[in-house]
Amino acid sequence: MAFASPPELPTHFHLTTKKTHHHHLLPSQAFLKINGDPQLHPNINLTVAYQGAPGAYSEFAAKTACPNSKTIPYRSLIDAILAVESGYVDRAILPVESTMEGSSLRNYNLLLQHDLHIVQEISLFVHYCLLAMPGVRKKELKRVMSHPLALAHCVRNLAQLGLEREPVEDTAGAVELLRTRRLFDTGAIASSRAALLYGLDVVAHGLQDESWNVTRFLVLSKDSDxxxxxxxxxxxxxxxxxxxxxxxxxxxxxxxxxxxxxxxxxxxxxxxxxxxxxxxxxxxxxxxxxxxxxxxxxxxxxxxxxxxxxxxxxxxxxxxxxxxxxxxxxxxxxxxxxxxx
Structure with missing residues (x-):
């Protein structure tokens, strides 16, 4: 079956020339902005906490917001927030809403309970891919792992593929499990850049049910900007x-x-x-x-x-x-x- 390719930018966005930016610290090596240039942060020594494993969408959002920063993974969002509040890191990245799910009030509520400030926003187009161990074909897969929201965003296409869904803590964590346990009958939903990072094959692109899938992230700091x-x-x-x-x-x-x-x-x-x-x-x-x-x-x-x-x-x-x-x-x-x- 054919899956959706990345869509054209909706007309309510002001389209400018597409540009590619390369940053040596970015785990994916590069990102593309659909319109315009990122707000480059002048401080090259920033540390940014995110929830998940290396290759998670939150890490890509952190690197897009602060291209020259050092990203540090945390097991949970609350751990990332506490790291900022305690002064262990300079920033934390918090996903707060998406075009498919609306606002994540649970994540907003985490912010409300801590003395942190929003200093930046970033919106990331989320294009889900189905990843598998090298050499494994799509028809050989029996189940798929990913974050519960990623599974929910792809539920129709996963049903057509006949794959059993297994929720895990984050998208990149699913890729990490797939690789370390060498699961040849299991796929993972994540980005194509995560596939490169972990040495996996992309067996399907555009797995999301709705082609236009954007997540908004907030960058949090202990001090206001x-x-x-x-x-x-x-x-x-x-x-x-x-x-x-x-x-x-x-x-x-x-x-x-x-x-x-x-x-x-x-x-x-x-x-x-x-x-x-x-x-x-x-x-x-x-x-x-x-x-x-x-x-x-x-x-x-x-x-x-x-x-x-x-x-x-x-x-x-x-x-x-x-x-x-x-x-x-x-x-x-x-x-x-x-x-x-």
């Missing part, structure tokens, strides 16, 4: 916590506070924590109240910074709605989408 002050093209992320009564009034109040001042809203999402104990925990980073608990939160992104008087006025107006407000970060907006090749 003071170099952004005074620059244009910045955006701010914040969270608003409330106790549920008059929830629609809170949403309308936020919309009114921003729109009445001509502030462009780029994201507003209502979140809750229905899967656990029904509350979202937010660290009060400026007060002394520690962790605050809210049954409902709003995740908000808008164009502008806390240096703008109209933004300050809008935040003050929102704060008067008897809600808790925490600014998560101010950073350069990056509307571009990056692709591995």
């Amino acid at each position: 003071l170099t952004q002050k005074g620059r244009v093209g910045l955006k701010t992320s914040l969270v608003v916590g409330h106790h549920g009564s008059g929830g629609m009034e809170v949403v309308l109040g936020v919309l009114s506070a921003l729109s009445s001042r001509g502030i462009n809203l780029t994201k507003l999402e209502v979140g809750s924590n229905r899967k656990e104990d029904g509350v979202v925990r937010i660290l009060d980073v400026h007060g002394r109240r520690g962790i605050q608990e809210f049954p409902h939160v709003l995740y908000i992104d808008f164009e502008g910074t806390m240096e703008d008087e109209k933004v300050k006025e809008a935040i003050d107006e929102v704060s008067n709605l008897s809600v808790f407000v925490r600014v998560l970060g101010c950073y350069m907006a990056d509307p571009n989408v990056y692709d591995l090749f």
Whole structure:
């Protein structure tokens, strides 16, 4: 059967000349940005934590955001976040939303419980491949391993192939297991660059059910990026916590506070924590109240910074709605989408 090839860029993205960049520290050796150039970080000594094994999509996102950095793998996202908070590394990469799954509120909630700042965003086109041991043909495979989300993104195509699905911690971890255990009847869903890194064959390209599959990552730091002050093209992320009564009034109040001042809203999402104990925990980073608990939160992104008087006025107006407000970060907006090749 034939699988989807990488799609053309949707018309709502501003297409520019495609360019290739080579970085000697990048495990995949290279990446391609679908439009434009990456925001090259001037600090060549940055260390960036990511969840997964070498070759994971999160590592590619980290190298795309900070091309000259040293990437360090961690077993879990919380371990990567704690590494930044403890000062062991400079940055952590956090996947927060995708075109197929929407926002990962669980990952957002990890950020809320720690005193970290968003300093950059990066969007990565995820093109899934089916990998196998050298010489193994696609028809010889009986099962496939990968991260649960990767398996979910490819469920229709995997069903057509008749492969049994086996979830593991991350995509690159599946490749690592495949290689170290020499599983000749098992495939792994990962990137073509992971195949090169681990010496495996790509037996199918474009395994995802939806051809346009983009994941947005946030780069987290212990300190806010003071170099952004005074620059244009910045955006701010914040969270608003409330106790549920008059929830629609809170949403309308936020919309009114921003729109009445001509502030462009780029994201507003209502979140809750229905899967656990029904509350979202937010660290009060400026007060002394520690962790605050809210049954409902709003995740908000808008164009502008806390240096703008109209933004300050809008935040003050929102704060008067008897809600808790925490600014998560101010950073350069990056509307571009990056692709591995």
